Amino acid sequence: MYLNEQIASGVTSFREAFYFLLDNKGTILRYYGDFITSGLLDSSEQISELLPETVLKRFYQFVKSAEKRFQCNMLVCSANEVYAVKCSFTKNAQGNVDLKGLVDESYKSEGLIPIDKLPLPIAMVKKDGEIIQLNRLFIDYFLESKIIAKPLFIQDIIKTNILSPETFDYRKMIKSDANSRAIFCHFKGAENNQTFLLNLIPVDSSTERIFLASIKDLTQFIEVQQNLEDQNQELRQQVQDEFELNRSFELKLLRKNRLESLGEIASGIFHELNQPLTHLSLKIDNMLENWQRGNVTEEYLMNKGEQIQRQIQRMRGIIDEMKQFSTIPESRDEVINIKTVLNCALEDVSYMQVSGLILVVNHVDDINVHGSASELEQVFVNILTNSIQSLQMKQSENGGFKPKLKVTLKKTPELITVVFIDNGLGVSDTEMEQLFKPFYTTKKEVGGTGLGLFIINNLMRKMNGRVTVDSKEGKFFKTTLSFPIIKEE
Numbered sequence: 001m002y003l004n005e006q007i008a009s010g011v012t013s014f015r016e017a018f019y020f021l022l023d024n025k026g027t028i029l030r031y032y033g034d035f036i037t038s039g040l041l042d043s044s045e046q047i048s049e050l051l052p053e054t055v056l057k058r059f060y061q062f063v064k065s066a067e068k069r070f071q072c073n074m075l076v077c078s079a080n081e082v083y084a085v086k087c088s089f090t091k092n093a094q095g096n097v098d099l100k101g102l103v104d105e106s107y108k109s110e111g112l113i114p115i116d117k118l119p120l121p122i123a124m125v126k127k128d129g130e131i132i133q134l135n136r137l138f139i140d141y142f143l144e145s146k147i148i149a150k151p152l153f154i155q156d157i158i159k160t161n162i163l164s165p166e167t168f169d170y171r172k173m174i175k176s177d178a179n180s181r182a183i184f185c186h187f188k189g190a191e192n193n194q195t196f197l198l199n200l201i202p203v204d205s206s207t208e209r210i211f212l213a214s215i216k217d218l219t220q221f222i223e224v225q226q227n228l229e230d231q232n233q234e235l236r237q238q239v240q241d242e243f244e245l246n247r248s249f250e251l252k253l254l255r256k257n258r259l260e261s262l263g264e265i266a267s268g269i270f271h272e273l274n275q276p277l278t279h280l281s282l283k284i285d286n287m288l289e290n291w292q293r294g295n296v297t298e299e300y301l302m303n304k305g306e307q308i309q310r311q312i313q314r315m316r317g318i319i320d321e322m323k324q325f326s327t328i329p330e331s332r333d334e335v336i337n338i339k340t341v342l343n344c345a346l347e348d349v350s351y352m353q354v355s356g357l358i359l360v361v362n363h364v365d366d367i368n369v370h371g372s373a374s375e376l377e378q379v380f381v382n383i384l385t386n387s388i389q390s391l392q393m394k395q396s397e398n399g400g401f402k403p404k405l406k407v408t409l410k411k412t413p414e415l416i417t418v419v420f421i422d423n424g425l426g427v428s429d430t431e432m433e434q435l436f437k438p439f440y441t442t443k444k445e446v447g448g449t450g451l452g453l454f455i456i457n458n459l460m461r462k463m464n465g466r467v468t469v470d471s472k473e474g475k476f477f478k479t480t481l482s483f484p485i486i487k488e489e
Contacts, residue, residue, distance in 0.1 A: 017076070017085050017101040022047055024063045026056075029096065040078050041147075047099070052149040055087070062089055063097065073150040074101075077139050081116050084133075084150075121215040125200075127208065129153045129170045141215070154213060158198070174200055174211060275381060276311040279348060283308055310344065314374060335486065336373045338409055338418060339363050345380035352388045354395065354403050363409035367416055369483040371463035379456050383420045383479050386453075390424030390477060416483040426471040435469060 018033030018041060026047040035041045041050060048056055055072055062070050069090045076083045084104040089097055115122040115135045121142070124133035131152045139146065142157050155170050201212040287304055290296050342363070369376075384405075391403040408419045427435070435453050453469070460467045460481060470478040 015103050015105065017083065017103045018099075019101075020047060020099040022097045022099055024095070024097070026059065033101070035076065035101070040076065050147060052145060052147055054149045059089060059097075063091075067091075075134070075139075075148040075150060075152070076101075077136055077146040077148075080136060082134060082136055082139065121217075123154060123213045124203075125154050125170070125211045125213050127174065127210070129155045131157075132210070138215070141217070158215075168198070173198075174202075273315055275348065275385065276314050280308060280311050283311075307347065311348070314348075314377065334370070334372065335368050336371055336376060338367045338369060338376075338416070339365060341373055341376045342380055342407065342409075342418075345377050345384060348377070348381050349384045349388060352385070352392075354388055354391050356402060357388075357391065358402065358404045360404070360406040362407070364411055367409055367411055368486055369416055369463070369465075370486060371465075371483075375459045375462065379459050379481065380418075382453075382456050383481075386479075387420060387422040387424060387477065390426075391422055394424050411485075414485060416485060418481040418483075419478065420480075421476055421478040423476050426473045426475050426477045428473045432469065432471060 016033055018035045019031060020028055021030040023029060028043075028045055028047055031043060033041075036043060044050055047059070051059065052074065055074065058070065058072065069088060071086065071088045074085045074087055076085050085101045086104055087099065087101050089099055092098055115124070115133065118135060119137075121138035121140075122135045123131045123138050125131055131154055134152075139148070155168075158168050195218045197216045197218050199214040199216075201214065203210050203212050283304055287296070287301075290300065342361070346359075346361075387405050391405065395401050395403055403423065405420070405422045408417075408421075410417045410419070436457050437454065453467075457467055464484055466482045468480045468482070470480075
C-alpha cells in the first residue's frame with residue numbers, strides 16, 4: 001500500500017478521543033477522553049480556548065438555532081502525529097450541548113511509513129486545493145493552532161507576498177509543466193517572511209488525482225548564500241582598496257622617479273645645448289673673421305644665417321622637451337625623411353675635426369619614418385659625437401691611425417635600419433652592460449656626461465624604434481637604429 005492508497009482506502013474505524021458537556025455560553029461542565037487524559041488537549045473552563053475560530057462561530061450559531069445536531073471535521077496535532085477527528089455537537093434534554101470527538105483511524109494506514117515521519121512539511125492535496133492529510137511539520141511551519149478545522153485549503157495557508165518571485169496559485173501550478181516554485185511566504189513564529197521551495201508531486205488514487213505537496217525551507221540556505229555574497233563583496237572592496245592604494249604608491253614612485261630624472265636632465269642640459277652653442281660660436285667667429293677680411297657676400301650671409309637658425313631651432317626644441325618633461329608628452333606622428341635629417345646632423349658635427357677621417361655614407365633616397373625630426377636629429381648627433389670623440393681619442397694615442405666612420409641606411413620589408421660603425425676605441429664586454437645607464441661614461445677625459453645613449457634610448461622608444469650596440473674593445477663600435485615600416489593605407 002502506498003501513500004495514495006491511504007486516501008483511497010475504504011476501511012473506516014473510530015475510537016473516542018474526547019467528550020465535553022457544554023452550556024449555551026461554551027462553559028465546560030464536564031469532560032473526559034483519551035486526548036484529555038494523555039494531555040493532548042488541555043482542560044479548560046471555556047471551549048473557546050480549544051476550538052478553532054470557524055468551529056466556535058458555528059457553535060454559537062448552533063445554540064441559538066433550532067438545530068438539534070451538527071457535525072464537523074478537525075485535525076488535532078500531538079507532538080509527533082496528526083489525528084483526524086469527527087466532531088458532533090448535540091443538544092440534550094437539559095438544554096446543554098454534548099460535544100463528542102471520534103478519531104478516524106482510516107486517516108493512517110498500518111504497516112506503512114506515515115507522512116508524519118517524513119523530514120519535510122508534507123500535505124496531501126486534492127485537485128481543488130483541499131488538504132486531506134498533512135504532517136506535524138506542516139502545521140508547525142504554517143498553522144498557529146494544534147487544532148484545525150476542516151475543510152482546509154492550501155491556497156488559504158500558503159500566501160506569497162510582493163517580494164515573492166511569483167504569486168502562488170495552486171490550480172495554475174498543477175496545470176503547468178513546472179511542479180516546483182520558489183516562494184516567499186509566512187513562517188509561523190518568524191518576524192520576517194521565509195523562502196520555501198514548493199514541489200507538487202501528482203499521486204493517482206482509485207477515486208481521483210491528488211498531489212503530494214513537499215515544502216523545503218530555503219531560508220537558511222539563502223541567508224548563507226547572501227552572507228557569502230556579502231563577504232565576496234567585502235573582499236572585492238578590499239581588493240579594490242588595495243589596488244587603489246598600490247596605484248597611489250605607484251604614482252608617488254613615478255613622481256619621485258620624475259623628480260630624480262629632473263636632476264639627470266639638469267645635468268644633461270650642458271650635454272645637449274653645448275653642441276649647438278659651440279657650433280654657433282664657431283659660425284659667428286668664422287663670420288667675424290671673414291667680415292674683417294672683406295670676404296662676406298650675400299650668399300655667404302644667407303648660408304650662415306640658415307645654419308645659425310637651425311641651431312637655434314634645435315636649442316628651442318631641447319628647451320621645449322624639458323618643459324614637457326613634467327607632463328605627459330604629446331605624441332608626434334610626422335613623416336620625416338631620414339636622409340634629410342642625417343645631412344643636418346652631419347652639418348651639426350662638422351666643426352669636430354678628425355684628421356684624415358674617411359666618412360662613408362650609404363643611403364637610399366626617400367626613406368621615411370614616423371617621429372620628430374628634431375628628436376631624430378638629436379639621436380644622430382649624439383651617435384656621431386660619440387664616434388668622433390672615440391676616433392679623436394684613439395688618434396691622439398696612435399699617430400698612424402686611419403679613422404673611419406661609416407653610416408648605412410637600409411630598408412627591408414619589415415624594418416628600416418640606420419647603422420653607425422667606427423673603428424675607434426670600442427668598449428669592453430663589462431662596459432657594454434652599463435652603456436644605457438644614466439651618467440655612465442667611458443669618456444670622462446673629454447667631458448662625457450654618460451647621458452648620450454640614455455637619451456638616445458628614450459627618444460627611440462618614443463618613435464617606436466629600438467637601439468642596439470655592438471663593440472670589440474680597441475677595434476670598433478657599432479650602433480644600430482631600427483624603425484618600423486610606414487604602412488601604406
